[in-house]
Amino acid sequence: MAARAAQMNPSVIREILKVTERPEVISLAGGLPSPETFPVEAFEQACARVLQTDGRAALQYAASEGYGPLREAVAAMLPWDADPAQVLITTGSQQGLDLIAKILIDAGSPVLVETPTYLGALQAFTPMQPQVAGLRCDDEGAVPDDLAAQAAAARFAYLLPNFQNPTGRTMGEERRRAVVEVAVRTGLPLVEDNPYGDLWFDAPPPAPLSARHPEGCIYLGSFSKVLAPGLRLGFLVAPKAVYPKLLQAKQAADLHTPGFNQRVVVEVLRDGFLDRHVPTIRALYRSRRDAMLAALEREMAGLGVEFGRPSGGMFLWLRLPPGIDAGALLAQAVARGVAFVPGAPFYPAAGDARTLRLSFVTASVEQIERAVAALARSLQDALQQRHG
Template identity: 65%
Template sequence: MNLNDQPRPWQLARRAEAMNPSAIREILKVTERPGILNFAGGLPSPETFPVAAMHAACAAILGEGSSIAKPSLQYAASEGLPELREWVATEMGKQGATVSPDQVLITTGSQQGLDLIAKVLIDAGAPVMVETPTYLGALQAFTPMEPHIESVDSDGEGVLPEALRKQLAAMPERPRFMYLLPNFQNPTGRTMPEARREAVLAVCREFGLPVVEDNPYGELWFDQAPPRPLLARWPEGVIYLGSFSKILAPGLRLGYVIAPSALYPKLLQAKQAADLHTPGFNQRLVAEVIRDGFLDQHVPTIRTRYHAQRDAMVSALTRELGPTGATWTEPKGGMFIWVRLPEGLNAQALLPAAVDAGMAFVPGAPFYARDPDMRTLRLSFVTSTPEQIDRGMAALAQVIREALSR
């Protein structure tokens, strides 16, 4: 018998065939080479990790005589630690959103929240709407469910309301939801202002289009806090995602979903099927760290640090890339700057030369659901010193000049 005629022992599911590797994770492998200045990763600065506070919290949880030492190492409720759920509800109340702890589901990072939402809400062929461009990780979470992803025209303030209305009016089927990052968006860094939020939600209400609001960067504002969340404006029509990764430490893998009561049970069931519960020790660790208002002192130090790094990168871009004809955003918070190269250049094609010159970025194409702008790229400024930023932007400018000369 010809072995090539034998059936394969493993047959991949159709959804597995649709899965793709993260372009960012693949690029990060390149940045492990010695001497590469890494502006590609969406990693918080390790200098902001509250190691001493974590150490003290571990000692309090596991110390001799602790009443929570053994419970913290035991299986836990799928919904999450009650103290954390209450804390989330209280914090959302400060932003104008009325939230019950019973609406809060603690997740293993907010990325798991995207996965659960996709499993619960998306059928094969169902339409889903996203910004242009949008978060790559969301596209990765949605794609295995085989939706038809519709990308809505957007500008520097986010989704264009009239473009959204025109697309919805022409669609034969109502989309399952619209995915939005209103604050310091990944990848562009843009923030949706007050008037745009109201206008976009007015269209969503008009067509009965639910919204998934992802807000991992909202606390990382520089000069002024962003407008009220969408959840505060339309509580019955919005699912909200939050994270502790950017304000404490991403290695804890701790996030949360706030869902309308009618939807919560199905998200909980999907969570139970995925991992039973988010690690209980990590939840108790975070609850111990934040219970006495620690974040009120800690988060402003992150804002100050990132603000200075943003300023350093904008200054370097102005000096180095400005003369080439490139343009870029100037975010009011968050971690990213979005660059558009001069006409005729392709960021993906430019990446190998940039790496050879000693720096790495993320090409913009993977952030588009369709029709990518090949001139775009994303830079992260939060893990580099001003001196490293200066060297990296000088290297990028030289690569651009050489490409233009060809």
């Protein structure tokens, strides 16, 4: 085995999901979009149209950069003047993270991440053997002073400004300006991951970091949360200086992202489909977020729990009272019929064992209410044991 194989770890979440996938357990653990939102009929029609009109090209090998009309559609969707030539279609944005790791990280390279951060990014970076350093974070993500202090040696900072996975937090306008100012001043490259930006509930989030500083950012986007994750369709937008190397890494990884899927999505996107479809996802997820917040207010009253109030996305972050370990609580919660993901694995180094992540999008309102009540009861048990 190569040394890097020893660095690879099973996804802690996938391991937890195996334990919690019992039919009687309501899972708030997974990171899955709600399948009710998948536009199956639109895909049915689009698949037929692609096969009828362009079937042979759709089933042939294709360009590594991606299908031209999809690259153009992606560039047109972005809120800055992005050139389709800088768009690389990837097999999910997860592949974008893997390609970035391959071209930017040497063994020992310092890489900056938020604390906590997206676990899948840590999984993508780790085989390249970086020194992952956590940035000091608050309710808006990375604190600019700390970013500046750690910028000099770092290869890049990996940032999630919108409805972050796992915390649900969002960077405000001022914070974005300050972060970009640090990047411009220090030359620190930014990797901006934005799979959740369209899933806002109250108002759209401020413009992406990449819109303010495109030459210093690699931007990652995805169709997983606005159409369907099974497509495995994502994209990155990269400056000219790094695009050719990302493309070569892409060629080595899988030659190209399936041309059939790309054509089908171009068909689905016609006539402003997302403008009609995404608001339905927002409405569904907003109602479930509201139900979860109301249930938490009610059930957790007086238990010393802190929780975020995400204004979009899929996740809510919760901090348990002192002395309660989320990993230990999980077993009690599963016994009472609810599963969540402990927060510690999302940290680059020793994690906060009192934190946990709840998804509010896949369970119904009624299930959310039962699940939060069960979680509160398991916490009450744990608090009694702590005092006992």
